[in-house]
Amino acid sequence: MKFPTLHSWDLSPKEAIALQKELAQQIDVERPLKKCALIAGADCSYNRFSPTFYAAVVVLRTSDWSIVEAQGVIGESPFPYIPGLLSFRETPIVLQAFAKLEHRPDAIMCDGQGFAHPRRFGLACHLGLWLGIPCFGCAKTRLTGDHDEPGSNAGAVAPLHEKGEHIGNVVRTKNKTKPVYVSPGHLIDLNSATQWTLESSCGYRIPEPTRQAHLHVNQMRLQDTSEPEV
DNA sequence: GCGACAG
DNA sequence: ATCTTGTCGC
Numbered sequence: 001m002k003f004p005t006l007h008s009w010d011l012s013p014k015e016a017i018a019l020q021k022e023l024a025q026q027i028d029v030e031r032p033l034k035k036c037a038l039i040a041g042a043d044c045s046y047n048r049f050s051p052t053f054y055a056a057v058v059v060l061r062t063s064d065w066s067i068v069e070a071q072g073v074i075g076e077s078p079f080p081y082i083p084g085l086l087s088f089r090e091t092p093i094v095l096q097a098f099a100k101l102e103h104r105p106d107a108i109m110c111d112g113q114g115f116a117h118p119r120r121f122g123l124a125c126h127l128g129l130w131l132g133i134p135c136f137g138c139a140k141t142r143l144t145g146d147h148d149e150p151g152s153n154a155g156a157v158a159p160l161h162e163k164g165e166h167i168g169n170v171v172r173t174k175n176k177t178k179p180v181y182v183s184p185g186h187l188i189d190l191n192s193a194t195q196w197t198l199e200s201s202c203g204y205r206i207p208e209p210t211r212q213a214h215l216h217v218n219q220m221r222l223q224d225t226s227e228p229e230v
Numbered sequence: 231g232c233g234a235c236a237g
Numbered sequence: 238a239t240c241t242t243g244t245c246g247c
Contacts, residue, residue, distance in 0.1 A: 044237075048239050081238075083235040090237075112236045122236070143236045176247075181236080237238050 001101045003131050009078060009092045016079075016088045017119070023129060024121040029114075029184040033107055033134050033192035036062055039200065040105035041209025042097070042127070044090045045217035051076045052227055055093040056216040058209065059103045065200070065208050071100040072220050083143065084118050087126035095130060107188065107196065108135040109209040113143050114185035114193070116160055116168035124185025135185035136193035137168075138210055142181055150179050155198060169194045173201035180205065 007019060039062055045054045056072040073096040079088040090112075114124030114137035122143070128135030142160075150158035150172045160168035160181065168183030171194055184193045200207040206214070221227070 044238080046237095046238060081237060083237090086236055110236095117236080137236080139236050141236065144234090 001098050001104055006130055016085050020119045020121040024119055027125050027186050030189055031187050033188045036106040038105045039209050040108045041213035042094050043111045043213035043217050045221045053077045053093050054217045054220045055097045056213050057097045058212040058216055059105050060209055069103050070216055071097045073097045086112055087123040091126050108133055110137045111210050113137045113139050114183040116145055116183035118144050128186025134188040136188050137183050137185055138197050139181040152176050171197055174205045177205045
């Protein structure tokens with residue numbers, strides 16, 4: 001896959017925040033996703049005290065959830081983990097994995113927030129803007145916003161609000177298990193993101209795209225002989 | 231000042 | 238994110 005360079009990743013935390021505020025103005029979270037034959041999942045993995053980073057993207061066929069393609073990259077992250085600035089830590093390497101992709105997915109599911117972010121510019125917004133592909137976030141825990149507990153059965157949804165704004169949905173993907181936090185990133189609306197989250201939750205709490213990407217990066221990390229096993 | 235805080 | 242065994246519940 002090819003995509004243009006939008007900006008440098010060599011930034012200080014203050015510069016990163018300024019850039020988020022600037023790029024957030026370009027985000028489109030109103031567009032319903034019409035066609036989605038191929039959906040990609042992206043994820044990262046790493047050791048506690050090693051700078052080595054593993055990123056993977058897996059492309060799935062939505063008709064039967066079979067894996068069409070998987071690409072991974074091993075590198076180092078130039079940015080520390082700071083709540084609210086996760087995209088500056090993970091996106092540079094994730095983009096390298098997308099660059100190796102031969103298939104162009106119709107949508108992308110990220111392991112983190114999209115619009116449900118303090119500055120409305122989470123990981124999924126940033127990745128979607130770079131790639132120009134509909135992208136949304138499916139996080140395992142909350143970053144910001146308030147909500148009621150969704151019903152206890154799969155399919156239950158509760159709105160995530162902040163300052164009077166509907167920024168995402170808390171979605172129960174499996175009976176009696178913790179819900180996930182869904183929000184649009186770019187070129188997709190909240191309803192489409194929520195529907196595809198439920199559609200791809202094949203009996204697990206984590207939807208198939210992100211679940212497969214997670215399995216993939218973990219395989220990469222455990223098979224990397226250049227890293228000292230703890 | 232205090233508490234919260236994606237991965 | 239990662240470190241970790243068994244265990245309670247459906």
